[in-house]
Amino acid sequence: MLLSLLFPHVSWPVRCLIRDLRHCTRGLYGQKRAGCSRRGLQTTWTACSSDVTPVFTRALAFGDKIAIVDQNGEHTYRDLFSQSLRLSQEICRVLKCSGRDLKEERISFLCPNDSSYVVAQWASWMSGGIAVPLYKKHPVQELEYVIQDSQSALVIAAEEYVQKMAPSAERLGVPVLPLLKSHSNGSASHTALEEVLLTTNSSWKGRGAMIIYTSGTTGRPKGVLSTHENIQAVTTGLIDKWEWKKEDVILHVLPLHHVHGVINKLLCPLWVGATCIMLPEFSAQMVWKKLLSSQAHRISVFMAVPTIYAKLIEYYDKHFSQPQVQDFVRAFCKDNIRLMVSGSAALPVPVMEKWKNITGHMLLERYGMTEIGMALSNPLHGLRVPGDTAAYKDGVYWIKGRTSVDIIKNGGFKISALEVERHLLAHPHIADVAVIGPPDIVWGQRVSAVVQLRKGEMLSLKDLKDWARETMAPYSIPTELIVVEEIPRNQMGKVNKKDLLRRFYPT
Structure with a gap:
């Protein structure tokens, strides 16, 4: 009622957003309320289920289905669960946690864009810890800041990053646990899952799950704590609005220390049993090769930031100049890719129009923040409004990103x-x-x-x-x-x- 009086011109979904933003505090925020969607602009939230469970608890139901394809090969859901379980045991051994529950101790981890990231994340949750992803391109000082600010009790480092992290961890007095590349024998069972659930008392609601650091636009980066309940609400909301299904295959080319890369592009497909193809770095040539591949794991979903789309357009203009090639690209993308999304920054209208001409796809834009996850989305079906803002209803109220010159x-x-x-x-x-x-x-x-x-x-x-x-x-x-x-x-x-x-x- 109060919001209606304060913002009489604001539509209901927008008031939903403002209401829930009131629950944000400096990094810790409350449960998202029931989603309210109408034709046009949509909120991405759905009602939170009382049954709150991390994504790894769903893994064994998908068994031997391929979850991740990376530079090291293919990894099934059972593989990821087994490797995560073993790493969880190592975490508890190093930190000497009783009852295999770290009680929300923070665990920082530095991994490449491959299955090792998923293993480190899941293992942190299996151990009752809070996952703190680090970014491989950040300088040492920035990595040390995150480790220290989050008060991490442990640093997990993939093989290639152990030497980089060891001196920093020693300076901070934090142990380093190497994450070696290994292929599981797929021996995990539902008994193992039940054991994990029992050690955390099967109560994930209200538990801290992940700390992601803001971009630092108003000072030093600040850690934003998401609970398992928060993550599940955002993930299932996106799955509902964008109609994710287990047959989907997404190409992942984004960093894994932001919501866009972690939730939108990784947790959503893993939640529904889909397949995620992970590239170690962005390469315009490789992305086009994957998008146009008719071999196994044909891409059906692609998400990126505007700069990536601009780079892909540059490559297209340089290498796909023949009319018959351009006709093939457009027809293949229209027939095989069901969803293409742009976010994290304003999408220039010329880029949007050029991409539509190339692929036949009007890019779907969405708006979110580190503090709340994804909040607003253009519709999957129906009119999509261009720009980093989303318009809703009678001509119209605009939701904008920050526009400060700083x-x-x-x-x-x-x-x-x-x-x-x-x-x-x-x-x-x-x-x-x-x-x-x-x-x-x-x-x-x-x-x-x-x-x-x-x-x-x-x-x-x-x-x-x-x-x-x-x-x-x-x-x-x-x-x-x-x-x-x-x-x-x-x-x-x-x-x-x-x-x-x-x-x-x-x-």
């Missing part, structure tokens, strides 16, 4: 200009700096540094990049450097970044 959206990442400035001011040659985000057709926005140097000093973009790699995430390092004699500030000492954008990037 938030730069680059390739699906939200970058804090203030945080980049903090890092750059540590450079011995820089006296003052303002970071701005000029528009870019491929990346959404670029990271551009307007810099005032100390007297007598010189600095090239290459030198700045080389220096920044030690302390900054790759996507936050400036790709443009503008050196000025002085950065203009007003009487309050503030920089008008809109003026800087107009000055150096006139439209």
Whole structure:
């Protein structure tokens, strides 16, 4: 009632979103309410079931069906369960947990984009712990920050990352547990599942499940705690709205430390018994090869950020120029792929239109936040409204992402200009700096540094990049450097970044 009085012009689904956002606190948020959907814009939530269970509890029902296909081969649901169970036993041995329940101790893990990520995640949950995924491209300082801030009791590292993580873990006084590549004999049984459920008292409701760190757009990244109940609500909501089924095959090319990559692209298919093909890195050539493959595990679902679609279009224009090839691409994608989704940043309308011409697919956009997961979605069937905003009903109310000049959206990442400035001011040659985000057709926005140097000093973009790699995430390092004699500030000492954008990037 109060929301109706405060927001009389706001539609019911939007009031649903505002109401549930009220339950968000700094990282810890409450149960999502029953979803309310109408024709057009939809909320992605469904009513939470009283039966809250992690995704691994469903694995044995799918048995020998292929769950993951990666650079190491094929992995069945039974394989993943067995490997996770063994790792869970190792976790409890290292941490000496009684009753095989860590009681929500945090477990950080660093894995490549393959089945080892799933094993580490499931094993953390089987042990009664909270999973904290790390990002392989983050510098050591950022990884240490997450481990320390989350108060992790253990770091799990895949073989290739053990040497990278060992010194950091030693400095922080946290043990490292290597995750060796292995293929299960598929010996897990329902008895093993019952044992896991019993050790956690079969009560997952209210238990912490995962901590994912924000992009740090308003300061240092903050850990957002999701309970098993939260994750199940978002996952089942997406499954319902996007009509996931066990016959689906999704191609996974995104990082696994954000909601987009973890829930939308991994937990959804695993929940329904579908197959996830995981590439170690994004490659336009490899993605097109997989999308157009008529062999086993034919792709039916694809999700990406706008930058990836722009890169795929670039590759298409360069390599698929013959009319008969273009006709084949369009026909194959229309006939075999049922759903293509874009998210994490605004989708430029030219990219959307070009992609529709190439594949016959109008990309489905959705809106979410680390704090709440996926909240709004264009419909699977019916009219889809373009842009990073979603329109609903009578002409219309708009749900928008943040538009501050201090938030730069680059390739699906939200970058804090203030945080980049903090890092750059540590450079011995820089006296003052303002970071701005000029528009870019491929990346959404670029990271551009307007810099005032100390007297007598010189600095090239290459030198700045080389220096920044030690302390900054790759996507936050400036790709443009503008050196000025002085950065203009007003009487309050503030920089008008809109003026800087107009000055150096006139439209």
